[in-house]
Amino acid sequence: MSRTIVVTGIAGQDGSYLTELCLNYGFKVHGFVRRTSSLKRERLDSFSQRYISEGNLQLHYVDLCDTFSIHQLLLKIQPSFIFNLAAQSHVGISFDLPRETIQSTGLGILSLLEAVRHLDSEVTIYQAGSSEMFGGMLGRSELNESSGFFPKSPYGAAKVLAHNLGILYRDGYGMDIRNGILFNHESPRRGENFVSRKITLSAARIHYGIQRKVALGNLEARRDWGHAKDYVEAMLKIVLHKEADDFVIATGQMYTVSDFAEKVFNKLNLNYRDYVEKDERLFRPNEVDDLLGDARKAHEILGWSSQTTFDELIEDMLESDLKLVRDSI
Helix, strand or coil, X not given: CCCEEEEECCCCHHHHHHHHHHHHCCCEEEEEECCXXXXXXXXXXXXXXXXXXXXXXXXXXXXXXXXXXXXXXXXXXXXXXXXXXXXXXXXXHHHHCHHHHHHHHHCHHHHHHHHXXXXXXXXXXXXXXXXXXXXXXXXXXXXXXXXXXXXXXXXXXXXXXXXXXXXXXXXXXXXXXXXXEXXXXXXXXXXXXXXXXHHXXXXXXXXXXXXXCEEECCCCCEECCEEHHXXXXXXXXXXXXXXXXXXXXXXXXXXXXXXHHHHHHHCCCCCHHHCEEECHHHCCCCCCCEXXXXXXXXXXXXXXXXXXXXXXXXXXXXXXXXXXXXXXX
16 A cells, blocks of 8 residues: 555645644655645645655645546556545635635535546545534434435535535445545634634734724534544544545534633633624524534544543634734734
8 A cells, every 4th residue: 555645625724734644654645735826835834844855745736627637646646545625615705605615615526536536546535524514403413424414505515515426436436435524623723714713813812902802603503613633633544444434523512602702711811701792794694503413433433532622622722822923913
């Protein structure tokens, strides 16, 4: 087995953590990135230069809609595993950019599937799914691999499309496709427009007197929040498992957005009610109230479980943002 992997969306939160994990395990990593005006890869900067200089990490500009170019590149790289993490991954933005979201998040995997289908070598593909595919609890208990999909956003619908394409190629062509259905996972590397990071970064700015208030949407939305570091370990376990299968990855615990904000501000000896304002303009056209995952299959088959508590996740994010704000003053 080749020790070479491909990661699409390598510059994102999950891509950077997964790359760091796989490099530490001795894999060679080829990252696919979009050609943009910015050459900054901030999430990779803390560890990438050493591995690039050693030849164990290489970045490639790739158009995920170009099947021929991907095929030619994969022929050269000869990977054993491909992790498809590339996506427009913000649920709220997906309502503003539905076409781009469907194209990048839903159809991005199609070019990879077609490119791999015409290779002579065996390649395992991991497709990154999302709890947003379920569209909420809808009177159901914890959500698992057997729960039906009822997406309430273009993002959720795009992820369902990608998930089903993976299953179609697995069943139709005998390809090795694995789906990970990951519930919310956060970290200091989370984008600033996601609610968890928006809260920790705003709280840090408020603490240092740079900001006075933070506007949030649905404060009563409840989510199953884990740490991205734990969840990329699950991704690696999924592709190294002996059989192609699908797995829900979650903590099995659920907290409201207001719970998250309260804990963050409490750590700064502040009352979140004095600083958090509810702004109905930030509500989604279709609200998803509750998402709670059942990861028992991953526990039993993969031996995976979340190692970071909710409080530890918040502590990690807040400490990072306090340092970020302090260093910028």
